[in-house]
Amino acid sequence: MTYSTELVELIEEFKEIDDKMERLEMVFDLADEVNLLPIEQWTDSTRVHGCQSEAHVKVEIIDSNVHFYSGADSKLVQGLMGILTMAIHGIEVESVLTLSPEFAAEMGILNSLSPSRSNGFRNMFDKVMNEIRHHA
Amino acid sequence: MTYSTELVELIEEFKEIDDKMERLEMVFDLADEVNLLPIEQWTDSTRVHGCQSEAHVKVEIIDSNVHFYSGADSKLVQGLMGILTMAIHGIEVESVLTLSPEFAAEMGILNSLSPSRSNGFRNMFDKVMNEIRHHA
Amino acid sequence: MRDDFPILQREINGYPLVYFDNAATTQKPNSVIDAMNDYYSNSNANVHRAVHTLAGEATEGYESCRRELKSRFNASKAIITSGTTEAINLVAHAWGRANLSDGDAIILTEMEHHSDIVPWQMLAKEMNIELRYVPVQKDLTLDMDLFEDAIEGAKLVCVVHISNVLGVCNPVEKIIEIAKKKGARVLLDAAQSAPHQEIDFQQLGADFMAFSAHKMCGPTGIGSLLVSEDAFAEMQPFMGGGDMIETVSIHGSTYQKNEQKFEAGTPRIAEAIGWSEAIKWLNSIDIKSEHKRILHSARWLAVQLREMGMTVYGRHDDNDAAVVSFLHPTMNSEDLAHLLDARGFAVRTGHHCAQPLLDRLEITGTVRVSLYFYNTHEEVVSFVDYLKEILERFA
Amino acid sequence: MRDDFPILQREINGYPLVYFDNAATTQKPNSVIDAMNDYYSNSNANVHRAVHTLAGEATEGYESCRRELKSRFNASKAIITSGTTEAINLVAHAWGRANLSDGDAIILTEMEHHSDIVPWQMLAKEMNIELRYVPVQKDLTLDMDLFEDAIEGAKLVCVVHISNVLGVCNPVEKIIEIAKKKGARVLLDAAQSAPHQEIDFQQLGADFMAFSAHKMCGPTGIGSLLVSEDAFAEMQPFMGGGDMIETVSIHGSTYQKNEQKFEAGTPRIAEAIGWSEAIKWLNSIDIKSEHKRILHSARWLAVQLREMGMTVYGRHDDNDAAVVSFLHPTMNSEDLAHLLDARGFAVRTGHHCAQPLLDRLEITGTVRVSLYFYNTHEEVVSFVDYLKEILERFA
Numbered sequence A, B: 001m002t003y004s005t006e007l008v009e010l011i012e013e014f015k016e017i018d019d020k021m022e023r024l025e026m027v028f029d030l031a032d033e034v035n036l037l038p039i040e041q042w043t044d045s046t047r048v049h050g051c052q053s054e055a056h057v058k059v060e061i062i063d064s065n066v067h068f069y070s071g072a073d074s075k076l077v078q079g080l081m082g083i084l085t086m087a088i089h090g091i092e093v094e095s096v097l098t099l100s101p102e103f104a105a106e107m108g109i110l111n112s113l114s115p116s117r118s119n120g121f122r123n124m125f126d127k128v129m130n131e132i133r134h135h136a
Numbered sequence C, D: 001m002r003d004d005f006p007i008l009q010r011e012i013n014g015y016p017l018v019y020f021d022n023a024a025t026t027q028k029p030n031s032v033i034d035a036m037n038d039y040y041s042n043s044n045a046n047v048h049r050a051v052h053t054l055a056g057e058a059t060e061g062y063e064s065c066r067r068e069l070k071s072r073f074n075a076s077k078a079i080i081t082s083g084t085t086e087a088i089n090l091v092a093h094a095w096g097r098a099n100l101s102d103g104d105a106i107i108l109t110e111m112e113h114h115s116d117i118v119p120w121q122m123l124a125k126e127m128n129i130e131l132r133y134v135p136v137q138k139d140l141t142l143d144m145d146l147f148e149d150a151i152e153g154a155k156l157v158c159v160v161h162i163s164n165v166l167g168v169c170n171p172v173e174k175i176i177e178i179a180k181k182k183g184a185r186v187l188l189d190a191a192q193s194a195p196h197q198e199i200d201f202q203q204l205g206a207d208f209m210a211f212s213a214h215k216m217c218g219p220t221g222i223g224s225l226l227v228s229e230d231a232f233a234e235m236q237p238f239m240g241g242g243d244m245i246e247t248v249s250i251h252g253s254t255y256q257k258n259e260q261k262f263e264a265g266t267p268r269i270a271e272a273i274g275w276s277e278a279i280k281w282l283n284s285i286d287i288k289s290e291h292k293r294i295l296h297s298a299r300w301l302a303v304q305l306r307e308m309g310m311t312v313y314g315r316h317d318d319n320d321a322a323v324v325s326f327l328h329p330t331m332n333s334e335d336l337a338h339l340l341d342a343r344g345f346a347v348r349t350g351h352h353c354a355q356p357l358l359d360r361l362e363i364t365g366t367v368r369v370s371l372y373f374y375n376t377h378e379e380v381v382s383f384v385d386y387l388k389e390i391l392e393r394f395a
C-alpha cells in the first residue's frame, strides 16, 4: 500500500528519535489530531475491547472516503488514534483497506508501548477496518 | 554412650572404606549377623513402617539384657539390622538406652543410603528403642 | 545488598532500572538463582521413592524448603503449593467442602485480593454459603464493629494481612482473638506480609496462612499454605495423583498422612530449592530495620506526592508496608506509567486485583509504588524529581 | 548432543553419571537453564496488565510458551498448569463436575498412572459415577474387546498414551475413533508420549491431553492441558483468583474467555520461559531417528536381561518407549538399585505410581531403566556389564 505524504513524514520523524520519552511525547502531541468523538457518544458499540483504558471509535463513509472519529481517556491511546487518523481519515476506502497495522510497527511506536497497549492498538485497527469493510 | 568393642571395630572398618560398593558389600555381609525373625512371625506389630521393603523386628528383655530378632526382604536392610544386632543384642538395657542413631551416621552408612533407606533405619531404631523402653 | 541482585544492574531505555513493582513480584538474589542453576546442572532428579544419588539430593533439597518454612514462620505443617492463589483454593476445596454446609457463613473483607474472593464466591455459589464482607472505612481500616457483628455464626474468616493496594496492615491479632472465641477458623492472606514481617504462625494462632515465594525473593511457581494441627486434621485431599497416596487399587486409595497428602504429582523441586535459599537470604538481613528504612522513604514519598497535588491512598502506620498508591487529578495513570518507564522506573497501574476495594474508594485504579529492601531513598528522590518533570511537560 | 546437558558431566561416587531414570524426569539442556537464569537476572517481573518494560518482557516470555506448545502439538487451546497431575485434576473439576452427573460412567484402564486414577476415584465418590477399568492382558496390551463393551454409556475415556512402567504405546487412534462414535470425550495422559513422539493433537482428535515439562527437558513445576474447542466450551472455572477474572465485585465475578480463565494467580513465568526453550530444543532434533536409536538399545537390553534370568515387562514395539522394566528372581530391587548407584547408574524401583497395573502383573514393583535421547548404547552396554558383576558378587 502507499502512505499519505503526511504519514510518510511522520514515520520518518519517528524513526529519527532514539529517546523513548521523546517518542512518547510525539504520540501525546498527536492526540490533538483526532476528530474527537465526544464522550456523550461513547457506547458499547464504539468501545475498543481489550484496551485497558476507555477507547472509542466511529467510522463513516462519505463519498467513498473514510471519516474517522475517536477519543480515549488516555492521551497516549488518543495519540495512537491521531496517527490512525492521519493514516485513514479522508482517504479512499479502497486505499485504506490495503493498510496493515505494520505501519505502526515500522514507526517504532508499538515497541515503545507495553504489550497490552500494542494489542490495544491492533484491536482498534481491526475494529476500524471491520467497520469500514462493513460500511463499504 | 560406649560402644561394644565389636561395634567399635566395625565402625573403624567402615571408615576405612572409600568405595561405596565395598561399603554396601560389607552391609550385605552383615545381614548374616541377625538373629533371624522367621517370616512366619512377621505381623503388623513387628513391621517397621516407612520402610519401602518389608522389615520386621522383635525385642525381648531377658535378665535385663536386650534380645533382638529381625528380618527383611532386602539384604541391605537386613544388613542394617545386623549392625543394630551387634550394637544391642545381649547388651544391658540401661546401656542400650543411651544409644542414639548417630552411631550409624558416624559409620558413614547412612550417607551411602538413599534418604528413604536412612529414614527407614531411623524408624527401625526408634521402634526398637520404644519397645525396649516399653518392656523395661 | 544491591550487589546480591543481578537485575539491579539492568538498564531500561538507557537508564538504570528503578524497580518499584515489588508488591507484584520481587527480584531474586544470586544465591537463589545459583541454587536453581546448580540443581538443574548437577542434581536434577525426581524426588521421593528412589534410591539413586541424584534423587536423594533432589529430595533433600525439596524437603529443605519445608524445613526453612517451618522454622522461619514457626509452623508445624507447611504444604507446598504453586502460590498464594492455589493455597487459598486448597483451603476452599480441602477444608471448605468438608467442613461447611448449606447456610454457613464466611467472612471476607472489602480489602481482599481477588485470589481471596473468587474461590469463596465459587464455593458459596456451589454450597449455598453466605459471604459477609467487612467494609473498609474512610480511614482505610476495616470496620471492626461490623466485623464483630458479622462473626456471629461464621465458620471461617478470610482476611488479608497487609493490603497490596494500600499497604495497610490489618489488626489480625484482634481478628483472630475474636474469631477463636466464636469457634471460627481464620485464613490469613499473607502474600504481602510474609515478605515484610517476621511472623510467628503458631503464636499468632491463625489456622491457615497463604503466601507466595515470588513476592519474597523466591522463584515463580511456588508458595505455601501453613496450617494449624487442628485445621489440618479437618482437611480432605484436594487434587489426586502421584506422591499424595499411600496405596492405590482399582477399588480405592489411601492417602499420605502428612503435607504430601496435599502435594499431588511431581512437586516444584527446583522452585523449592530456590525458595529455600530466599528464606535463608531473608533470615540473613535485619528485616525490622530495613522495614523502617523503606517505610520512611514511603512516607516521604507520600508527602511529596500530596504536595504535587496527587491523591495518595495509604496511611503508612508503623506496621504498614512501604506501598504508595496514588492518582493524579487529570493525568491518565497508564500514560504516567509509560512515561515513567521511559526513564527506567517500573511501577504498576490498574486495579491490582482488588476491584471491590477500589469500588469502595470510588476509583478504578491507582499508580502503585511498592518498595522492597533493595530499594534506596535516592531512587525515591529521583522518582520524585522525574515525576515533577513529567508533570511540567505533560500535565 | 550430550554437550548440551551439563549434568552429564557429573560424577557419582567417582564414576560418570549414567542417567536411566528419564521416565521420572529428564535432564535439562543449557538453553533451558540459561533462559531461566537470564529471566531472573534480567527480566523478572509479574506478567499481564502492566506497562513497564520488564513486565512486557515477562509477559512475552510467558506467552511464548503457549505459542510453542500450540505449534508443536497443533492445538488451538493450551492451558498452562503445574504438571500432568494438575492438568488431569483440572479436567475432573472444570469439565467433570460440569458435565457428569449421578450414574454416569468414566472409562479408565488398568495401565493408568495414579495421577489418572485418583482424581477420578475422588470425583466418582463425590458424584456417584461409575469407573470402568479396561483390563491389561497377558501380552501387556489393553483388552480392546472389553473396551468396546465398556464404552456403551460412558461419557469420558481416560487413557495413558504410553505406559510409564511398560513403555507400551496404546492404540489411541482407535480408542478415540470408538469413543467419538459414542459421543464420549477422551483424555490422553501424554506424560510419557509428549517427550518421545511428534503428536498432532487436532488430527488425533482427543479432547484433552495432559503432560509435564519436566519429562521433556523442561523445568519442574509446569505442564499443560491441551483442549479441543468443543471441550473447552464445556469447561467451568476451577481455581479462582487473580488473572483468571475479567471483573470482580462483591456481588459476583466474570471470567476471562481464553486459557487464562484456568490460570489463576501469578503464573509460572520462569518455568514457561524455560519450557519454551525445551520445546525449541526438541524441535531441533530428529526425534524419529533418535527414538529408533534408543528403542534399539532398549530391545538389546531386554534380550540381555532375559539371558541373565531376569523377567522383563515390556514388548518394545516400534511406537513403544525405550523403557525396560525388569525383576531379578531373588534379588531385592532396591538392593540392586543401591548397588547400581554405587557405580553411577541411576534407575528407579518401586511401583512407579501404577499399583493397579502391578496388581494385574502380580508383582509389587520393578527395576526400571528408561532411556532418553542423550543416552548412548555404550551406557547400556556398561550397564549390562556391571549388572553381571553385581549378580556374580551378590546374587
Ligand SMILES: Cc1ncc(COP(=O)(O)O)c(C=O)c1O
Residues within 6 Å of the ligand: C242, C264, C265, C266, C267, D023, D024, D083, D084, D085, D086, D113, D115, D116, D160, D162, D163, D164, D189, D191, D192, D212, D353
Ligand atoms: C504416565 C504418567 N502420567 C502422569 C504422570 C504424572 O506426572 P507429574 O508427576 O509430572 O504430574 C507421570 C509421571 O510421573 C506419568 O508417567
Ligand SMILES: Cc1ncc(COP(=O)(O)O)c(C=O)c1O
Residues within 6 Å of the ligand: C023, C024, C083, C084, C085, C086, C113, C115, C116, C160, C162, C163, C164, C189, C191, C192, C212, C223, C353, D242, D264, D265, D266, D267
Ligand atoms: C494480597 C495478595 N493476595 C494474593 C495474591 C496472589 O498471589 P499469587 O498471584 O502469587 O498467587 C497477591 C499477589 O498478587 C496479593 O498481593
